[in-house]
Amino acid sequence: MRATPWFAAVLLLAACAPKPETPEQMAARMKAESDSARVAIETANAHFVRHIAAGRADSAALTYAEDAVYYPANAPAVRGRAAIASALKDMLAAGTWTLAPKTLTVEANSPLAIETGSATMAFVPGPKAPAGMNAAFTDTIKYVTTWRRLAGQWLVSNDISTSDRAAQPAPAKRR
Secondary structure (H helix, E strand, O other): OOHHHHHHHHHHHHHHOOOOOOHHHHHHHHHHHHHHHHHHHHHHHHHHHHHHHOOOHHHHHOOEEEEEEEEOOOOOOEEOHHHHHHHHHHHHHHEEEEEEEEEEEEEEEOOEEEEEEEEEEEEEEOOOOOOOOOOOEEEEEEEEEEEEEEOOEEEEEEEEEEEOOOOOOOOOOOO
16 A cells, blocks of 8 residues: 555644644734834834934935835825935925824734824924925824834835814915
8 A cells, every 4th residue: 555655744744734823822922013013113203203303304214115105195105215205305395393203003913013193293484495384383193104024124114194284275376
């Protein structure tokens, strides 16, 4: 009987196969991953805030993955770290920004994490502020950010936020 060696091999492979994760094990693993990711994400957010306050758009953009997408309100999506750095430079050229983010939740599973949060934001226009941005304002935003762990570092993959501030009316057209 030649099937016996094959049968023994199949039994040996089945015995060596990893056991599936139980729901309890999965919940415990994801909690540990989420707690660890939260620390790294809050640290990355603090670096981003410091770079924005110092006017360093290129350094702030290092928080984003090379292929990240930023979805600003009332504007087209910005794709890629270089384009995000350029958008941040334009933003910083308009004036001084102060950000204070607060992470509300982080849910992580392997190399992916989803952060939800809110932030207070203040803007003081500078001499190069474009039309429509010539007045100081404060705002509260809500955001959802997806993060990816790449080479051991958590980087923003997708970034979207919404404002609590009422939409500003379009400037009146002159005749």
